[in-house]
Amino acid sequence: MKLSNRVQTLTPSQTLAITAKAKALKDAGHDVIGLGAGEPDFNTPNFIIEAAKKAMDDGLTRYTPSGGVLELRQAIANKMFKDHQLNYEPDQVVVTTGAKHALYTLFQVLLNKGDEVIVPTPYWVSYPEQIKLAEGKPVYVKGEESNQFKLTKEQLEQAITEKTRAVIINSPSNPTGMMYTKEELEALGEICVKHNIIIVSDEIYEKLIYTDQKHISIAQLSEQLKKQTVIINGVSKSHAMTGWRIGYAVGRKTIIKAMTNLASHSTSNPTSMSQYGALAAYSHDDQPIEEMKAAFKERLDQTHEKLNQLPGVTCLKPSGAFYLFPNVKEAIEQTGFETTEEWVKAILEEEKVALVPGAGFGAPDNVRLSYAIHLDQLDEAITRIDRFIKRHIQV
Structure with missing residues (x-):
């Protein structure tokens, strides 16, 4: 069956692909740290959940x-x-x-x-x-x-x-x-x-x-x-x-x-x-947002500093969102890989850390990692990436 030309031109989302692969490894029993998904790790505030429940109870369905x-x-x-x-x-x-x-x-x-x-x-x-x-x-x-x-x-x-x-x-x-x-x-x-x-x-x-x-x-x-x-x-x-x-x-x-x-x-x-x-x-004030922001800022400050200490990695400090976008070109060259995609795949397979290659964002020298996860997991992820780079550095 022939599909339409428009859908045949589509490139699958790399963020969703990486997230799916990390989930499959996790479901298989591996200790995977996923840094790919673009969503907060906080639950929706209760007052919002209650408003939706009330709407259902009131027949607004x-x-x-x-x-x-x-x-x-x-x-x-x-x-x-x-x-x-x-x-x-x-x-x-x-x-x-x-x-x-x-x-x-x-x-x-x-x-x-x-x-x-x-x-x-x-x-x-x-x-x-x-x-x-x-x-x-x-x-x-x-x-x-x-x-x-x-x-x-x-x-x-x-x-x-x-x-x-x-x-x-x-x-x-x-x-x-x-x-x-x-x-x-x-x-x-x-x-x-x-x-x-x-x-x-x-x-x-x-x-x-x-x-x-x-x-x-x-x-x-x-x-x-x-x-x-x-x-x-x-x-x-x-x-x-x-x-x-x-x-x-x-x-x-x-x-x-x-x-x-x-x-x-x-x-x-x-x-x-x-x-x-x-x-x-x-209809509510921004207090729930402020609490989430405080956690994100702490994660950003600590993770950004540690990223810049990795061999061959440099990273600008962002002002907002919840992503870091380090340049890993030198690290890839030092570890003997040809592309960012190969490098990211190897890190996922060997160290069970899921990053998103920058090519999907139009920046092949970079990777994206989300800091919308707990600080302990972020620290462990950086430790694993550091171990991966040092193990593969070409002498």
């Missing part, structure tokens, strides 16, 4: 509007004003089955065949695949490690063609954890306004920041940038709700209406009780 219940869309609009001083109406918000589906739906309604989307590298693994599924073309622009992996104004200007439809800005970034400053966003925004390019602003990690730097949405910098920006966000990372599958997009009414119409023919609506859980999340 039926279809909802395709774009999400009005109360949640209003709560998201209120959040946008509280956090960014941005005024949106509920009909400028669409609630989706996770932020990933918000991105997928957005590209489906934005792109025609051959339209280009500028994708700074390193990138989250699903960006290019979703663009290709919409028959668009991802245009990769390398974020240099010397510039914290970030896209510059000059690079953006040079990458634009008559086919350019949009650019993706992910801050804080997955996989690097780096953030754009206000000045950097203003410079990029100037180019986007000049060329009338839509900005896809992925802000899913906005609440997980460990420095004094404040998260800034590019949409809040000017009224024109607000019109050209679609903000993607959700409760998965900020409220430890990855399995609840609630994300959203915020932007101009025509785009949001098109996304809502498409959702009506795909998912029908996000899960009803999950929406009421998300409503509770956005």
Whole structure:
């Protein structure tokens, strides 16, 4: 049976593949430390769970509007004003089955065949695949490690063609954890306004920041940038709700209406009780987030320092998210491996530590590791990686 051309172009998610392989080894009785998954190791706060239970007890288990219940869309609009001083109406918000589906739906309604989307590298693994599924073309622009992996104004200007439809800005970034400053966003925004390019602003990690730097949405910098920006966000990372599958997009009414119409023919609506859980999340203060952040910061500080002590490994310190993205090119060369994928596979097989090779993010000299696990496990993982490198170093 012949499959469609569009699915045959897809590259499987390396993060999910590594996680699945680590789980298989663990199920077979091995002591595996998985550093691949992109989700908090905290359970969803109890008040959110109780809100979802109440919704079920109250019979709120039926279809909802395709774009999400009005109360949640209003709560998201209120959040946008509280956090960014941005005024949106509920009909400028669409609630989706996770932020990933918000991105997928957005590209489906934005792109025609051959339209280009500028994708700074390193990138989250699903960006290019979703663009290709919409028959668009991802245009990769390398974020240099010397510039914290970030896209510059000059690079953006040079990458634009008559086919350019949009650019993706992910801050804080997955996989690097780096953030754009206000000045950097203003410079990029100037180019986007000049060329009338839509900005896809992925802000899913906005609440997980460990420095004094404040998260800034590019949409809040000017009224024109607000019109050209679609903000993607959700409760998965900020409220430890990855399995609840609630994300959203915020932007101009025509785009949001098109996304809502498409959702009506795909998912029908996000899960009803999950929406009421998300409503509770956005009706509460940020104290549960602060407690999680404190744990992540401690893990980041300690693990980052130890990573930089490994032979042949260097790692910039990220500002947010919960990933480290060390450069392991020298370590790979010293240990006699040809590629990052081979190196990562050997570490998993020999030391039972699961890392994600950077090639899946467009950065083949790096690996991604998540510090969303207990500090004791992180310490043990670094010890095992150190042992692996020293055992394989070519003398």
